[in-house]
Amino acid sequence: MAQHDDGVATPGGDPVPEAQNTAAGSAIQKAVPYEVSPGTAVVRTDNIPNPGFPPHRERQTDLDPKKDKRAERQVTSLFYLSIVGSVFAVAAYIAFPIIPGDMGSVRLNTLLLGLGITLGLLGIGIGAVHWAKQLMRGDELVESRHGTRGSDTTRARAVEIFTLGNQESGFGRRSLIRNSLIGALVLTPIPAVALFRDLAPAEDPVPLLQHTMWKKGTRLTRDPSGTPIKAEDVTIGSAFHVIPEGLNDEEDRLEEKAKAAVLLMRLKPEDLNVSAGKETWNYDGIVAYSKICTHVGCPVALYEQQTHHLLCPCHQSQFDMKHEAKVIFGPAKRPLPQLPITVDSEGYLVARSDFHEPVGPSFWEREL
Ligand code: FES
Numbered sequence: 001m002a003q004h005d006d007g008v009a010t011p012g013g014d015p016v017p018e019a020q021n022t023a024a025g026s027a028i029q030k031a032v033p034y035e036v037s038p039g040t041a042v043v044r045t046d047n048i049p050n051p052g053f054p055p056h057r058e059r060q061t062d063l064d065p066k067k068d069k070r071a072e073r074q075v076t077s078l079f080y081l082s083i084v085g086s087v088f089a090v091a092a093y094i095a096f097p098i099i100p101g102d103m104g105s106v107r108l109n110t111l112l113l114g115l116g117i118t119l120g121l122l123g124i125g126i127g128a129v130h131w132a133k134q135l136m137r138g139d140e141l142v143e144s145r146h147g148t149r150g151s152d153t154t155r156a157r158a159v160e161i162f163t164l165g166n167q168e169s170g171f172g173r174r175s176l177i178r179n180s181l182i183g184a185l186v187l188t189p190i191p192a193v194a195l196f197r198d199l200a201p202a203e204d205p206v207p208l209l210q211h212t213m214w215k216k217g218t219r220l221t222r223d224p225s226g227t228p229i230k231a232e233d234v235t236i237g238s239a240f241h242v243i244p245e246g247l248n249d250e251e252d253r254l255e256e257k258a259k260a261a262v263l264l265m266r267l268k269p270e271d272l273n274v275s276a277g278k279e280t281w282n283y284d285g286i287v288a289y290s291k292i293c294t295h296v297g298c299p300v301a302l303y304e305q306q307t308h309h310l311l312c313p314c315h316q317s318q319f320d321m322k323h324e325a326k327v328i329f330g331p332a333k334r335p336l337p338q339l340p341i342t343v344d345s346e347g348y349l350v351a352r353s354d355f356h357e358p359v360g361p362s363f364w365e366r367e368l
Contacts, residue, residue, distance in 0.1 A: 082127065243262070
Protein backbone atom coordinates (compact mmCIF):
# COMPACT_ATOMS: atom_id res chain seq x y z
CA MET A 1 0.00 0.00 0.00
CA ALA A 2 1.34 3.44 -0.83
CA GLN A 3 2.80 5.32 2.09
CA HIS A 4 1.68 8.86 2.65
CA ASP A 5 0.80 10.93 5.66
CA ASP A 6 -1.31 13.37 3.76
CA GLY A 7 -3.80 11.09 2.06
CA VAL A 8 -5.21 7.57 2.18
CA ALA A 9 -3.83 4.65 0.25
CA THR A 10 -5.41 4.11 -3.12
CA PRO A 11 -5.45 1.43 -5.78
CA GLY A 12 -2.82 3.17 -7.79
CA GLY A 13 -0.75 4.10 -4.85
CA ASP A 14 -1.53 7.78 -5.24
CA PRO A 15 -2.86 9.79 -2.37
CA VAL A 16 -6.55 10.65 -2.46
CA PRO A 17 -6.84 14.41 -2.48
CA GLU A 18 -8.16 15.79 0.80
CA ALA A 19 -11.34 17.08 -0.78
CA GLN A 20 -12.17 13.73 -2.32
CA ASN A 21 -11.42 11.92 0.91
CA THR A 22 -13.68 14.19 2.87
CA ALA A 23 -16.42 13.84 0.32
CA ALA A 24 -16.52 10.15 1.07
CA GLY A 25 -17.74 11.10 4.50
CA SER A 26 -14.95 9.23 6.23
CA ALA A 27 -12.04 6.97 5.50
CA ILE A 28 -14.44 4.01 5.51
CA GLN A 29 -15.23 2.84 2.03
CA LYS A 30 -17.09 0.00 0.44
CA ALA A 31 -14.76 -2.91 -0.34
CA VAL A 32 -13.80 -3.20 -3.98
CA PRO A 33 -11.24 -5.61 -5.38
CA TYR A 34 -8.16 -3.74 -6.48
CA GLU A 35 -4.42 -4.10 -6.75
CA VAL A 36 -2.24 -2.54 -4.14
CA SER A 37 1.00 -0.87 -5.02
CA PRO A 38 4.03 -2.03 -3.00
CA GLY A 39 5.04 -0.06 0.04
CA THR A 40 6.13 -1.41 3.38
CA ALA A 41 3.52 -4.19 3.14
CA VAL A 42 4.29 -7.50 1.45
CA VAL A 43 1.79 -7.95 -1.34
CA ARG A 44 1.38 -11.50 -2.54
CA THR A 45 0.16 -11.93 -6.05
CA ASP A 46 -0.72 -15.62 -5.81
CA ASN A 47 -3.23 -15.27 -2.97
CA ILE A 48 -6.62 -16.92 -3.25
CA PRO A 49 -8.94 -13.97 -3.80
CA ASN A 50 -10.81 -12.92 -0.69
CA PRO A 51 -14.41 -13.99 -1.32
CA GLY A 52 -15.63 -11.43 1.23
CA PHE A 53 -18.98 -11.70 2.97
CA PRO A 54 -22.07 -12.71 1.05
CA PRO A 55 -24.16 -9.73 0.07
CA HIS A 56 -26.56 -8.45 2.69
CA ARG A 57 -29.87 -10.31 2.72
CA GLU A 58 -32.89 -8.31 3.60
CA ARG A 59 -34.36 -9.33 6.97
CA GLN A 60 -37.87 -9.00 8.32
CA THR A 61 -36.73 -5.97 10.27
CA ASP A 62 -35.41 -4.36 7.06
CA LEU A 63 -38.72 -4.84 5.28
CA ASP A 64 -41.25 -4.19 8.01
CA PRO A 65 -40.92 -1.04 10.17
CA LYS A 66 -43.16 -2.60 12.82
CA LYS A 67 -40.85 -5.58 13.22
CA ASP A 68 -37.89 -3.22 13.27
CA LYS A 69 -39.51 -1.32 16.11
CA ARG A 70 -40.30 -4.53 17.98
CA ALA A 71 -36.70 -5.75 17.72
CA GLU A 72 -35.54 -2.38 19.01
CA ARG A 73 -37.84 -2.74 22.02
CA GLN A 74 -36.55 -6.26 22.68
CA VAL A 75 -32.94 -5.09 22.65
CA THR A 76 -33.79 -2.18 24.94
CA SER A 77 -35.64 -4.50 27.32
CA LEU A 78 -32.62 -6.82 27.51
CA PHE A 79 -30.36 -3.89 28.39
CA TYR A 80 -32.85 -2.74 31.04
CA LEU A 81 -32.91 -6.30 32.39
CA SER A 82 -29.14 -6.12 32.69
CA ILE A 83 -29.42 -2.87 34.66
CA VAL A 84 -31.99 -4.47 36.98
CA GLY A 85 -29.69 -7.49 37.49
CA SER A 86 -26.70 -5.32 38.41
CA VAL A 87 -28.73 -3.19 40.85
CA PHE A 88 -30.25 -6.35 42.33
CA ALA A 89 -26.77 -7.83 42.86
CA VAL A 90 -25.61 -4.76 44.83
CA ALA A 91 -28.86 -4.58 46.84
CA ALA A 92 -28.73 -8.30 47.68
CA TYR A 93 -25.10 -8.00 48.73
CA ILE A 94 -26.04 -5.25 51.20
CA ALA A 95 -29.40 -6.67 52.33
CA PHE A 96 -28.22 -10.25 52.88
CA PRO A 97 -24.70 -9.95 54.32
CA ILE A 98 -22.51 -12.90 55.24
CA ILE A 99 -22.70 -13.58 58.97
CA PRO A 100 -19.53 -15.23 60.30
CA GLY A 101 -20.20 -18.84 61.27
CA ASP A 102 -23.60 -18.94 59.54
CA MET A 103 -23.34 -21.09 56.44
CA GLY A 104 -26.93 -20.33 55.48
CA SER A 105 -26.10 -16.63 55.12
CA VAL A 106 -23.10 -17.51 52.94
CA ARG A 107 -25.26 -19.61 50.65
CA LEU A 108 -28.02 -16.99 50.39
CA ASN A 109 -25.57 -14.15 49.78
CA THR A 110 -23.71 -16.13 47.11
CA LEU A 111 -26.90 -17.28 45.41
CA LEU A 112 -28.48 -13.83 45.16
CA LEU A 113 -25.24 -12.14 44.17
CA GLY A 114 -24.66 -14.77 41.49
CA LEU A 115 -28.18 -14.42 40.13
CA GLY A 116 -27.88 -10.63 39.93
CA ILE A 117 -24.49 -10.70 38.19
CA THR A 118 -25.67 -13.43 35.79
CA LEU A 119 -28.70 -11.37 34.85
CA GLY A 120 -26.51 -8.29 34.39
CA LEU A 121 -24.06 -10.03 32.06
CA LEU A 122 -26.60 -12.11 30.15
CA GLY A 123 -28.78 -9.06 29.49
CA ILE A 124 -25.88 -7.18 27.90
CA GLY A 125 -24.61 -10.21 25.97
CA ILE A 126 -27.92 -11.38 24.54
CA GLY A 127 -29.03 -7.79 23.86
CA ALA A 128 -25.85 -7.02 21.91
CA VAL A 129 -26.12 -10.19 19.81
CA HIS A 130 -29.80 -9.56 19.13
CA TRP A 131 -29.06 -5.97 18.13
CA ALA A 132 -26.29 -7.05 15.74
CA LYS A 133 -28.35 -9.81 14.16
CA GLN A 134 -31.67 -8.00 13.78
CA LEU A 135 -30.88 -4.34 13.37
CA MET A 136 -27.30 -3.72 12.29
CA ARG A 137 -26.44 -3.91 8.62
CA GLY A 138 -24.07 -6.61 7.46
CA ASP A 139 -22.17 -4.86 4.68
CA GLU A 140 -18.48 -5.50 4.47
CA LEU A 141 -16.52 -2.33 5.08
CA VAL A 142 -12.85 -1.57 4.70
CA GLU A 143 -11.10 1.16 6.57
CA SER A 144 -8.15 2.46 4.66
CA ARG A 145 -5.23 3.58 6.74
CA HIS A 146 -2.40 5.95 6.28
CA GLY A 147 1.05 4.52 5.83
CA THR A 148 3.25 4.35 8.94
CA ARG A 149 6.22 6.21 7.49
CA GLY A 150 6.05 9.94 7.83
CA SER A 151 6.74 12.19 4.88
CA ASP A 152 10.18 13.68 4.48
CA THR A 153 8.80 16.98 5.71
CA THR A 154 7.45 15.39 8.89
CA ARG A 155 10.69 13.56 9.54
CA ALA A 156 12.76 16.68 8.98
CA ARG A 157 10.48 18.54 11.39
CA ALA A 158 10.93 15.83 14.03
CA VAL A 159 14.72 16.10 13.76
CA GLU A 160 14.39 19.85 14.03
CA ILE A 161 12.34 19.50 17.26
CA PHE A 162 14.84 17.10 18.79
CA THR A 163 17.73 19.39 17.88
CA LEU A 164 15.92 22.35 19.35
CA GLY A 165 15.17 20.39 22.54
CA ASN A 166 18.81 19.40 22.82
CA GLN A 167 19.90 23.00 22.38
CA GLU A 168 17.40 24.37 24.85
CA SER A 169 18.09 21.76 27.55
CA GLY A 170 21.84 21.89 26.98
CA PHE A 171 21.92 18.07 27.29
CA GLY A 172 24.63 17.71 24.66
CA ARG A 173 26.53 20.84 25.58
CA ARG A 174 26.56 20.62 29.40
CA SER A 175 28.51 17.42 29.68
CA LEU A 176 28.97 17.73 33.47
CA ILE A 177 25.23 17.75 34.14
CA ARG A 178 24.61 15.03 31.58
CA ASN A 179 27.26 12.70 32.97
CA SER A 180 26.24 13.25 36.59
CA LEU A 181 22.62 12.49 35.61
CA ILE A 182 23.68 9.25 33.93
CA GLY A 183 25.70 8.34 37.03
CA ALA A 184 22.74 9.06 39.31
CA LEU A 185 20.42 6.95 37.15
CA VAL A 186 22.86 4.04 37.12
CA LEU A 187 23.29 4.13 40.91
CA THR A 188 19.61 4.56 41.78
CA PRO A 189 18.85 0.79 41.70
CA ILE A 190 21.78 0.00 44.05
CA PRO A 191 19.69 0.31 47.27
CA ALA A 192 17.21 -2.17 45.77
CA VAL A 193 20.05 -4.64 45.19
CA ALA A 194 21.09 -4.29 48.84
CA LEU A 195 17.50 -4.78 49.99
CA PHE A 196 17.04 -7.90 47.87
CA ARG A 197 20.35 -9.26 49.13
CA ASP A 198 18.89 -9.17 52.62
CA LEU A 199 16.21 -11.64 51.56
CA ALA A 200 18.90 -14.34 51.43
CA PRO A 201 19.44 -16.48 54.57
CA ALA A 202 21.34 -14.62 57.28
CA GLU A 203 23.61 -17.59 57.90
CA ASP A 204 25.39 -19.92 55.55
CA PRO A 205 22.85 -22.73 55.00
CA VAL A 206 25.46 -25.48 54.60
CA PRO A 207 26.56 -25.59 58.27
CA LEU A 208 22.94 -25.07 59.34
CA LEU A 209 21.88 -28.20 57.50
CA GLN A 210 25.06 -30.08 58.27
CA HIS A 211 24.41 -30.04 62.02
CA THR A 212 21.33 -31.66 63.46
CA MET A 213 20.31 -32.73 66.97
CA TRP A 214 22.14 -36.03 66.54
CA LYS A 215 25.36 -36.45 68.44
CA LYS A 216 27.35 -39.29 69.88
CA GLY A 217 25.21 -41.32 72.31
CA THR A 218 21.80 -39.80 71.36
CA ARG A 219 19.21 -42.57 71.48
CA LEU A 220 17.04 -43.32 68.46
CA THR A 221 13.40 -43.04 69.52
CA ARG A 222 10.06 -43.68 67.85
CA ASP A 223 8.30 -40.81 66.11
CA PRO A 224 6.20 -39.26 67.64
CA SER A 225 6.12 -40.98 71.05
CA GLY A 226 9.84 -40.60 71.77
CA THR A 227 10.18 -44.20 73.06
CA PRO A 228 13.74 -45.55 72.74
CA ILE A 229 14.26 -48.45 70.36
CA LYS A 230 16.20 -51.58 71.21
CA ALA A 231 18.13 -53.34 68.46
CA GLU A 232 16.19 -56.53 69.14
CA ASP A 233 12.90 -54.69 68.37
CA VAL A 234 13.99 -54.11 64.80
CA THR A 235 13.23 -57.24 62.84
CA ILE A 236 14.30 -57.88 59.26
CA GLY A 237 11.96 -56.10 56.87
CA SER A 238 10.60 -53.67 59.46
CA ALA A 239 11.00 -49.90 59.21
CA PHE A 240 10.83 -47.28 61.96
CA HIS A 241 10.23 -43.55 61.76
CA VAL A 242 12.77 -42.15 64.17
CA ILE A 243 13.51 -38.89 66.00
CA PRO A 244 16.39 -38.10 68.36
CA GLU A 245 15.75 -38.55 72.09
CA GLY A 246 14.69 -35.27 73.70
CA LEU A 247 13.34 -33.73 70.51
CA ASN A 248 9.84 -33.39 71.97
CA ASP A 249 11.26 -31.17 74.73
CA GLU A 250 12.89 -28.75 72.31
CA GLU A 251 11.32 -25.34 71.88
CA ASP A 252 11.87 -25.35 68.10
CA ARG A 253 11.18 -29.04 67.74
CA LEU A 254 9.56 -28.72 64.32
CA GLU A 255 12.66 -27.05 62.87
CA GLU A 256 14.89 -29.64 64.48
CA LYS A 257 12.71 -32.50 63.35
CA ALA A 258 12.76 -31.20 59.78
CA LYS A 259 16.51 -31.84 59.78
CA ALA A 260 16.88 -34.80 62.13
CA ALA A 261 14.07 -37.18 61.06
CA VAL A 262 15.44 -40.61 60.25
CA LEU A 263 14.22 -43.91 58.80
CA LEU A 264 15.50 -47.07 60.42
CA MET A 265 15.35 -50.55 58.92
CA ARG A 266 17.03 -53.89 59.17
CA LEU A 267 18.45 -55.89 56.30
CA LYS A 268 20.48 -59.09 56.29
CA PRO A 269 24.05 -57.99 56.95
CA GLU A 270 25.19 -59.91 53.86
CA ASP A 271 22.78 -57.87 51.69
CA LEU A 272 24.44 -54.59 52.62
CA ASN A 273 27.09 -53.15 50.29
CA VAL A 274 29.18 -51.02 52.61
CA SER A 275 31.88 -48.69 51.30
CA ALA A 276 35.28 -48.34 52.93
CA GLY A 277 35.25 -46.32 56.14
CA LYS A 278 31.55 -46.98 56.83
CA GLU A 279 31.86 -50.55 58.09
CA THR A 280 30.80 -49.56 61.63
CA TRP A 281 27.92 -47.29 60.61
CA ASN A 282 25.32 -50.06 60.74
CA TYR A 283 24.54 -52.38 63.64
CA ASP A 284 24.10 -55.99 62.63
CA GLY A 285 22.26 -54.99 59.43
CA ILE A 286 20.27 -52.14 61.06
CA VAL A 287 20.78 -48.94 59.08
CA ALA A 288 19.53 -45.40 59.65
CA TYR A 289 19.16 -42.81 56.87
CA SER A 290 17.92 -39.26 56.76
CA LYS A 291 14.22 -39.15 55.94
CA ILE A 292 14.54 -35.82 54.12
CA CYS A 293 14.63 -36.36 50.37
CA THR A 294 17.71 -34.96 48.67
CA HIS A 295 15.59 -33.67 45.81
CA VAL A 296 13.49 -30.92 47.37
CA GLY A 297 13.07 -32.14 50.91
CA CYS A 298 9.87 -34.20 51.11
CA PRO A 299 9.79 -36.95 53.72
CA VAL A 300 10.83 -40.23 52.13
CA ALA A 301 8.38 -42.59 53.74
CA LEU A 302 7.57 -45.59 51.58
CA TYR A 303 9.70 -48.67 52.19
CA GLU A 304 9.47 -51.64 49.88
CA GLN A 305 10.41 -54.69 51.96
CA GLN A 306 11.13 -57.11 49.11
CA THR A 307 13.41 -54.87 47.08
CA HIS A 308 14.68 -52.71 49.98
CA HIS A 309 13.86 -49.58 48.02
CA LEU A 310 12.76 -46.33 49.61
CA LEU A 311 10.34 -44.22 47.59
CA CYS A 312 9.78 -40.49 47.89
CA PRO A 313 6.08 -39.84 47.17
CA CYS A 314 6.63 -36.30 45.90
CA HIS A 315 8.47 -36.95 42.61
CA GLN A 316 9.09 -40.68 42.83
CA SER A 317 12.80 -40.70 43.57
CA GLN A 318 13.89 -44.17 44.65
CA PHE A 319 16.81 -45.03 46.90
CA ASP A 320 18.39 -48.46 47.19
CA MET A 321 19.00 -49.39 50.82
CA LYS A 322 21.28 -52.24 49.86
CA HIS A 323 23.66 -49.73 48.24
CA GLU A 324 23.83 -46.99 50.86
CA ALA A 325 20.64 -45.29 49.66
CA LYS A 326 21.99 -44.73 46.19
CA VAL A 327 19.50 -43.01 43.83
CA ILE A 328 18.18 -45.55 41.34
CA PHE A 329 15.32 -43.52 39.89
CA GLY A 330 13.89 -40.02 39.88
CA PRO A 331 15.14 -36.45 40.12
CA ALA A 332 17.13 -36.72 43.38
CA LYS A 333 20.82 -36.28 42.70
CA ARG A 334 22.55 -37.81 45.71
CA PRO A 335 22.01 -40.62 48.22
CA LEU A 336 20.20 -40.05 51.49
CA PRO A 337 22.78 -39.17 54.19
CA GLN A 338 23.46 -42.08 56.55
CA LEU A 339 23.41 -41.73 60.33
CA PRO A 340 26.13 -43.88 61.93
CA ILE A 341 24.58 -45.99 64.72
CA THR A 342 25.46 -48.58 67.35
CA VAL A 343 23.94 -49.79 70.65
CA ASP A 344 24.58 -48.61 74.20
CA SER A 345 25.17 -50.78 77.24
CA GLU A 346 21.41 -51.35 77.66
CA GLY A 347 20.92 -52.50 74.10
CA TYR A 348 19.26 -49.30 72.88
CA LEU A 349 20.18 -47.97 69.46
CA VAL A 350 22.22 -44.74 69.65
CA ALA A 351 23.92 -42.46 67.17
CA ARG A 352 27.68 -42.66 66.78
CA SER A 353 27.80 -39.04 65.66
CA ASP A 354 25.85 -36.46 63.71
CA PHE A 355 25.38 -36.86 59.93
CA HIS A 356 28.58 -36.43 58.00
CA GLU A 357 27.03 -34.35 55.23
CA PRO A 358 24.19 -31.82 54.88
CA VAL A 359 20.72 -33.30 54.94
CA GLY A 360 17.95 -32.36 52.55
CA PRO A 361 18.03 -30.84 49.05
CA SER A 362 21.41 -30.91 47.47
CA PHE A 363 21.50 -27.46 45.92
CA TRP A 364 23.15 -25.86 48.95
CA GLU A 365 26.39 -27.75 48.51
CA ARG A 366 26.36 -28.77 44.88
CA GLU A 367 30.18 -28.56 44.64
CA LEU A 368 30.76 -30.68 47.74
S1 FES B 1 11.22 -34.38 46.97
FE1 FES B 1 11.65 -36.45 46.79
S2 FES B 1 11.63 -36.82 44.74
FE2 FES B 1 11.20 -34.74 44.86
